[in-house]
Amino acid sequence: MIHETLKADILIIGMGAAGQLAALYAHDENPDLNILIVTKALKGKGGCSRMVQGGFNVVLNEADSHEKHLMDTLKGGQYINDQDLARTLVEQATPTIKEMETRFGCFFDRNPDGTVHQKPFAGQSFDRTVHKGDLTGIEMISRMTEQIMKRKIQVLEECRAVDLLKDKSGQQVTGALILNMKQGKFIRAEASATLVATGGGPTQYRFHAPGPEKSVDGLGMLYRAGTLMRDMEMIQFHPTGLIIDGSVVAGSLLEEGLRGSGAYLYNGNGERYMKNYAPDVAERATRDVVSRSSYLEMMAGRHCEEGGVRIDAAHLGAEFVLKNFPGMCSRCAQFGYDLARGPVPVSPSAHFVMGGARINRDCETSLDRLFVAGEDGGGVHGGNRLGGNGICESSVYGRQAGKALARFMADNGTAPPETDPEMVGELMAKYLAPFGRNGKEELFVLRDELKECNWNNVGVVRNAKDMATAVEEINAIREEAKTLKISGTRAYNMPWNIYIDFLNMLDVSDMVVVSAMARKESRAAHYRSDFPEQDDDKGLFNSFLTRSADGKPSLITEPVDFMYKSLRECQIHKK
Amino acid sequence: MESTKGNTRKIDVFRYDPTQGGDGHFDHFDLYIDDETNTTILDVLIRLQKEQDSTLSFRYACRVNMCGSCGMVINGREGLACKTNVSDFPAKQGITIRPLNHFPVVKDLVVDMGPFFKHYEECLPFFEPRKIMDEPAIIRPDSKERIAIGLATECIACGCCVSSCTMANYHENYAGPAPLNRAFTLLMDSRDALYEERMDKVLQSCYNCRTEFNCTEVCPKDISCTRAIKYIQRLAIKEPFKSVAKPKPAQDVESSPEPEPIIMNTAPGTSPVIQTPAMDVKHDTSRCRHESTPAIPVEAIEANNTSRRSFLAGLTMGIGAVSVLTVGGVLAASFVGPAMQKKPPLWVPAGSIEKFPVGQVSTVNLRYTENVGIYKQELVKPVLVWRPPNQNKIIVYNSTCTHLGCTVHWDVNQNLFLCACHGGAFALDGSVMAGPPPRPLDHMEFKVDSGNLLIAMV
Numbered sequence A: 001m002i003h004e005t006l007k008a009d010i011l012i013i014g015m016g017a018a019g020q021l022a023a024l025y026a027h028d029e030n031p032d033l034n035i036l037i038v039t040k041a042l043k044g045k046g047g048c049s050r051m052v053q054g055g056f057n058v059v060l061n062e063a064d065s066h067e068k069h070l071m072d073t074l075k076g077g078q079y080i081n082d083q084d085l086a087r088t089l090v091e092q093a094t095p096t097i098k099e100m101e102t103r104f105g106c107f108f109d110r111n112p113d114g115t116v117h118q119k120p121f122a123g124q125s126f127d128r129t130v131h132k133g134d135l136t137g138i139e140m141i142s143r144m145t146e147q148i149m150k151r152k153i154q155v156l157e158e159c160r161a162v163d164l165l166k167d168k169s170g171q172q173v174t175g176a177l178i179l180n181m182k183q184g185k186f187i188r189a190e191a192s193a194t195l196v197a198t199g200g201g202p203t204q205y206r207f208h209a210p211g212p213e214k215s216v217d218g219l220g221m222l223y224r225a226g227t228l229m230r231d232m233e234m235i236q237f238h239p240t241g242l243i244i245d246g247s248v249v250a251g252s253l254l255e256e257g258l259r260g261s262g263a264y265l266y267n268g269n270g271e272r273y274m275k276n277y278a279p280d281v282a283e284r285a286t287r288d289v290v291s292r293s294s295y296l297e298m299m300a301g302r303h304c305e306e307g308g309v310r311i312d313a314a315h316l317g318a319e320f321v322l323k324n325f326p327g328m329c330s331r332c333a334q335f336g337y338d339l340a341r342g343p344v345p346v347s348p349s350a351h352f353v354m355g356g357a358r359i360n361r362d363c364e365t366s367l368d369r370l371f372v373a374g375e376d377g378g379g380v381h382g383g384n385r386l387g388g389n390g391i392c393e394s395s396v397y398g399r400q401a402g403k404a405l406a407r408f409m410a411d412n413g414t415a416p417p418e419t420d421p422e423m424v425g426e427l428m429a430k431y432l433a434p435f436g437r438n439g440k441e442e443l444f445v446l447r448d449e450l451k452e453c454n455w456n457n458v459g460v461v462r463n464a465k466d467m468a469t470a471v472e473e474i475n476a477i478r479e480e481a482k483t484l485k486i487s488g489t490r491a492y493n494m495p496w497n498i499y500i501d502f503l504n505m506l507d508v509s510d511m512v513v514v515s516a517m518a519r520k521e522s523r524a525a526h527y528r529s530d531f532p533e534q535d536d537d538k539g540l541f542n543s544f545l546t547r548s549a550d551g552k553p554s555l556i557t558e559p560v561d562f563m564y565k566s567l568r569e570c571q572i573h574k575k
Numbered sequence B: 001m002e003s004t005k006g007n008t009r010k011i012d013v014f015r016y017d018p019t020q021g022g023d024g025h026f027d028h029f030d031l032y033i034d035d036e037t038n039t040t041i042l043d044v045l046i047r048l049q050k051e052q053d054s055t056l057s058f059r060y061a062c063r064v065n066m067c068g069s070c071g072m073v074i075n076g077r078e079g080l081a082c083k084t085n086v087s088d089f090p091a092k093q094g095i096t097i098r099p100l101n102h103f104p105v106v107k108d109l110v111v112d113m114g115p116f117f118k119h120y121e122e123c124l125p126f127f128e129p130r131k132i133m134d135e136p137a138i139i140r141p142d143s144k145e146r147i148a149i150g151l152a153t154e155c156i157a158c159g160c161c162v163s164s165c166t167m168a169n170y171h172e173n174y175a176g177p178a179p180l181n182r183a184f185t186l187l188m189d190s191r192d193a194l195y196e197e198r199m200d201k202v203l204q205s206c207y208n209c210r211t212e213f214n215c216t217e218v219c220p221k222d223i224s225c226t227r228a229i230k231y232i233q234r235l236a237i238k239e240p241f242k243s244v245a246k247p248k249p250a251q252d253v254e255s256s257p258e259p260e261p262i263i264m265n266t267a268p269g270t271s272p273v274i275q276t277p278a279m280d281v282k283h284d285t286s287r288c289r290h291e292s293t294p295a296i297p298v299e300a301i302e303a304n305n306t307s308r309r310s311f312l313a314g315l316t317m318g319i320g321a322v323s324v325l326t327v328g329g330v331l332a333a334s335f336v337g338p339a340m341q342k343k344p345p346l347w348v349p350a351g352s353i354e355k356f357p358v359g360q361v362s363t364v365n366l367r368y369t370e371n372v373g374i375y376k377q378e379l380v381k382p383v384l385v386w387r388p389p390n391q392n393k394i395i396v397y398n399s400t401c402t403h404l405g406c407t408v409h410w411d412v413n414q415n416l417f418l419c420a421c422h423g424g425a426f427a428l429d430g431s432v433m434a435g436p437p438p439r440p441l442d443h444m445e446f447k448v449d450s451g452n453l454l455i456a457m458v
């Protein structure tokens, strides 16, 4: 099959906050750089950055400090963060958010005196979340997309990367194989440096917060390319995903600010169960604690009629709720729930991947010419991400990556080596295979099986037996996937794309279950009913994983490096 | 809203297969739906694809009204598939789903949003700081500029408004509602430096608006582009000359406590009509949003709890006056004229004349930089150069289709210039052979200088 070839200095995969800021900062460092962005959705429309509701954690107030933000982040992550990444996060967040306003034209909500407003979020020692109403991402991504237009940076829309390309040695990344989804044609995109910023997005679970467009593509690609990955057992479940039976809306979020402002959670018996699990802070406990508590209530049969628990903000006053959470109110109203005046059924919902490629503060990875930023990177959040630190991460590290990419091009921006001549053909054959097959059209069934398997066995609560079942099931699903057939033409073929999504989900499911089995304790987002305690003697490690020759993950662990803050300091920090 | 449990709906979906071409057709499906209040049109499409026809194509990403990918025409009205519930339609009613109007169809319900973003970009939708500041500007939330801008910055670029707009269909250069709305929010933003350049780009377009309020009616984010458009006109009319002399700080735009009347000369000899600009904001009591909408300029409208119906009734009464406003608008544009001077043509080199073989049509992408005040815009414009055989002659065609402004390309096999958007076709002499274009392709001025072809950009 013939394919088109494109060459650029910098190839950016993904157009969320990380991808966009990387492009903007690289361009502004050197406007002559030829930057190519490819994105799975339309310009600026894909990804989770756009879906950010609550806001962005950043130190702007003199009474607050980077020190405090760092300690909150390490405490939230239950000490296994990469401390250098966490420190860069909090320190660079301040200039990053300011530049979003002063250079790129975002306008965040203000205090009555005209200064930037900051609101409370769970797990934080200071009210430091900058926001625009309760739909912050739209403002950020719309404004940044316009800045990309202004700079005439080339964007290929509805063009998804399917795999990274490498040279014969396997150590240098030379670009990526792209599928133009509209036309159903492949593009070989080659660049001196490649940035993966597809934003994780754990949609391989029954309930998930990210849009279904996302499918852990970046993580799958990075893993298949042999990049060193870390902490893949750490998947965050947001406690308040809407339950709308049978609708794709299921799993979409009611934002954290609701709990932050004092909303209550009730189980099916009408009890405020969070008081039993976290007596001091109750509903304001961090996401991992609240999600786990809700899940345990549901498993114990104390669920509400719709199958989950209920969030209730009515006691805050309808006026307050309507004023502060208009987006959430209208989301509920669409399905007949009145958030301002009554309870709404919710369930934990897979939200965020804390793990990802091992990177340093310049977003470099274990492979040459390969950079990773945003949710696809790992280490910043440790075992659990604080609400408001996610968009902060993708913005800060997008900016870091942009600057690092420009520096890389200035220092050693030579053309990439030749791509392994076999690679493009082999990959195209792999992805086109289901068209020729005389197989089954059971893609949707298999994908849903995988989601159920992950939800039940490698989800909010895990144990050795369930995970062993998961390994078997995932393997069986993978075998069956080899018989799948796709019909129709290639142009805008949605099932074909869902098939490619599904292959990524399978690879990431492998990584998660293998890492989760290796952590024989409970920590942050990873909870094991067979090892319910956090073990600060044996558990202070990070898991690192690559794909071995047989296609299975191979894992090693390394002790956490407490380079700035000691374990003791982390343990005694109280938010 | 009607809550219906267990119902079989008749659903007709537009189908178009790019490999087959043609005009497309509707496919009929019957779908049993358990709970229609919990089922969006997006759910319906996903189920049809899963259960009945896997080749059905549509576009979505976020599924929660945030990305603007799923705009389509549902029972004749534009809306987001993920924001429209089946129960919004009476239980016995069928559901017909087709792609947005005025956009080329890629496949089935998927359209090419290229024309939308082209217009959007032309309105200079991007912030340009007036000066680089270290700290975010101190701007009070109750400042006039912020009250005027309100939530108008929350546009998700879904294209529904453009699809609903009849004028977007008639005027190829009409920027359309959403781009003008974005321009409005920046014109009002005291931090931005491109007031004049942007005004220069968009004002003319504003006068294409016939104040039909279709865009306002359909916007899923409750934005009123009509209001934005009228606002821009008012900004320009209030201070026509001043805007050239110095950048206009947004704060004092509305210093008068009462709405400024716009004085319009309808026609020579008639007495001026005084009309308060029709500002509108959509209210929908079924959503809880309205209580928090600070977007409403005080003078703008009725009490906050007006229902949409009575609001629209009020509008109908005003229609006579509104059409006068449009005529006045055109005149007002010429009144503002001096501020918007025509620029002399820019001669852009297209390369040596040798490059264009006789007897062939060649396409060249002209790259040039346009100075828009302090801002430089880099543009690429494809032009079509035709050298008829046996004649010492060159014809340069503007590649912009005379229908709606898509780019036409030369098709060697058919010997025609074709426009992919709506099937317009032009012969070698530029005349219309097929499709909706109202007139032949436009010629472009050129000259040959020392063997090089130079083309005039105006």
Ligand SMILES: Cc1cc2nc3c(=O)[nH]c(=O)nc-3n(C[C@H](O)[C@H](O)[C@H](O)COP(=O)(O)OP(=O)(O)OC[C@H]3O[C@@H](n4cnc5c(N)ncnc54)[C@H](O)[C@@H]3O)c2cc1C
Pocket: A013, A014, A015, A016, A017, A018, A019, A038, A039, A040, A041, A045, A046, A047, A048, A049, A050, A051, A052, A053, A054, A055, A056, A057, A159, A160, A161, A162, A197, A198, A199, A200, A201, A209, A210, A211, A214, A215, A217, A218, A253, A351, A352, A373, A374, A375, A376, A387, A388, A389, A390, A391, A392, A394
């Ligand atoms: C509903 C929701 C609400 C959230 N709210 C908050 C919040 O309030 N505060 C906070 O801090 N964090 C929040 N988060 C988390 C935050 O959104 C993410 O951490 C962050 O946006 C990730 O940014 P990113 O740039 O890494 O990826 P994304 O923004 O997800 O962007 C990924 C991009 O990659 C593209 N892409 C995907 N796959 C491919 C492919 N194969 N090829 C090419 N392109 C591809 C996508 O189209 C998209 O453009 C929220 C997340 C969700 C889902």
Ligand code: SF4
Pocket: B068, B154, B155, B156, B157, B158, B159, B160, B161, B162, B177, B178, B181, B215, B218, B219, B220, B221, B222, B223, B225
């Ligand atoms: S103004 Fe409204 S209808 Fe128009 S593109 Fe924006 S969100 Fe869509």
Ligand code: FES
Pocket: B059, B060, B061, B062, B063, B064, B065, B066, B067, B068, B069, B070, B071, B080, B081, B082, B083
């Ligand atoms: S899918 Fe994003 S707005 Fe409908």
